[in-house]
Amino acid sequence: MKILNKIFHLNEKQASLKNEIIGGLVTFVAMCYILPINANILSNMGMNRAGVFAITAIVSFIVTFIMGTVANYPITLSAGMGLNAYIAYTLPGDMFSWHQKMILLTVGGLLFFVFSLTPIRKIIIESIPKDLRCMISMALGGFITFVGLKGSGLIVSSPSTFVTFGSFSDPAMLIAFVSVILCMGLTFSERKWISSMAIPISIVFAAIAGVITSSLMIHFNSLVHVDNVGWVYSFANYDLIDNVVVSNLPIVPWKDGAMFGVQGIQDVFLYGVFTSNSGDPYSLAELGKDIGYIFTKPITYIAIFSLMFVNLFDTTATLIAIGEKTGLIDENGKMQNYNKAVIADATGALICAPLGTSTVTSFAESNVAVSLGAKTGLSAVITSLLFLLSAFIYPVFSVFTSGSVTAAALVSVGTIIVVNAVISVNKEDLIACFTCFIGIIFSILTYSISNGIGVGLIAYIVMMLFARRTKEIKIPVVVIAILFLVSYVLTTITSLL
Helix, strand or coil, X not given: CHHXXXXXXXXXXXXXXXXXXXXXXXXXXXXXXXXXXXXXXXXXXXXCHHHHHHHXXXXXXXXXXXXXXXXXXXXXXXXXXXXHHHHXXXXXXXXXXXXXXXXXXXXXXXXXXXXXXXXXXXXXXXXXXXXXXXXXXXXXXXXXXXXXXXXXXXXXEECCCEEEECCCCCHHHHHHHHHHHXXXXXXXXXXXXXXXXXXXXXXXXXXXXXXXXXXXXXXXXXXXXXXXXEEEECCCCCCCCXXXXXXXXXXXXXXXXXXXXXXXXXXXXXXXXXXXXXXXXXXXXXXXXXXXXXXXXXXXXXXXXXXXXXXXXXXXXXXXXXXXXXXXXXXXCCECCHHHHHHHHHHHHHHHHHHCCCCEEECCCHHHHXXXXXXXXXXXXXXXXXXXXXXXXXHHHHHHCCHHHHHHHHHHHHHHHHHHHHHHCCCCCHHHHHHXXXXXXXXXXXXXXXXXXXXXXHHHHHHHHHCCCHHHCCHHHXXXXXXXXXXXXXXXXXXXX
């Protein structure tokens, strides 16, 4: 205990060892879904799925451990959903191979690392007024909530209304619904220990109920595995050919042939993530040829700028949103211990692509630990060690990665973030209120925190100009809004080239 107190200053920050450990455990449960998802997304480019999974887990361990021990903040990092989707789906596959895309990501990461060492990033963060920080928090919280609702089947797509309420005939949706309502109820329990354990209790309930349900359904052939699709329902109105419905139920590892935790780490060391299309190791000759090719393309420079831009605002948005609760940002909006805090995500940007995964970013799910009382980097260290362990024995954690299990944590934490931001925003300023709503709605409907912040900032400046309140607009905020506009233009050009 004395050693932990010396490293993480538990007494100085009035932190509880129990809260730090629980916060780290639950944060991992809430965000370990990123490992199989990132592996799946990058494998669509042709990368080794098992290798990407293991490397993503290892890199997440490295950068989160740095954040916890060096910066002493309860902030967890892993592969960012914005960046992996960008390189996999936005950059044209017919122009760049996945090897070349990873080279682009490496260059972008190197430039981002250098940029993070300058004071510019700190100036950007500290220039954001309190009401705009509330908007960013709302965008973040709304996004987390929607991720939980979507991943659990509580919200599903609809051809007529775009999104709609899920069906209670879906067992996963029913379990998620009960666990979310249970979590909300437990949160307001008169007994403090029950209230503090609301999320873990709800997660365990969903995991147990889900595993029992899926096991019974598999036994009676109501849940079957379809290659290249996953586990799908085969009962009632669910037709395996015309109306396939993929289940979000947790599956016990020994029944799921898709689990590849142990194989993943073997593939990394025996075969490597970087293999050519023929299956042979990626050679230095091929690397030199690809570097020469990509820098002859004008789109390369647009892509590198866009990668840096997406990374900047994905990480900055999260740091701002959780900064006040973690002590990273004080009541005056000034960053504390800035250099140590950004060195972790900047290091992640530097090492990820060369090792074989997409760039890591600070995760919004870090709020889970904070909401459970975590105040130091010890919770981040706990989460990082679980990342390392998952690289070797992923099947042990697989039941906690399904949408029906993580729904309670994501919806509860997202709601708490939004409510706290609503309480803090200046309700006498209608422009601030309008900006907050625009930020949260665009963040949800575009499935991007960056888009929500970008549109919100642009709308804020336009409203302030028409209200003749130009003196209240800070120059860095204007610069950020202009950069967002430039980014939208460049993204459009990239998609057309």
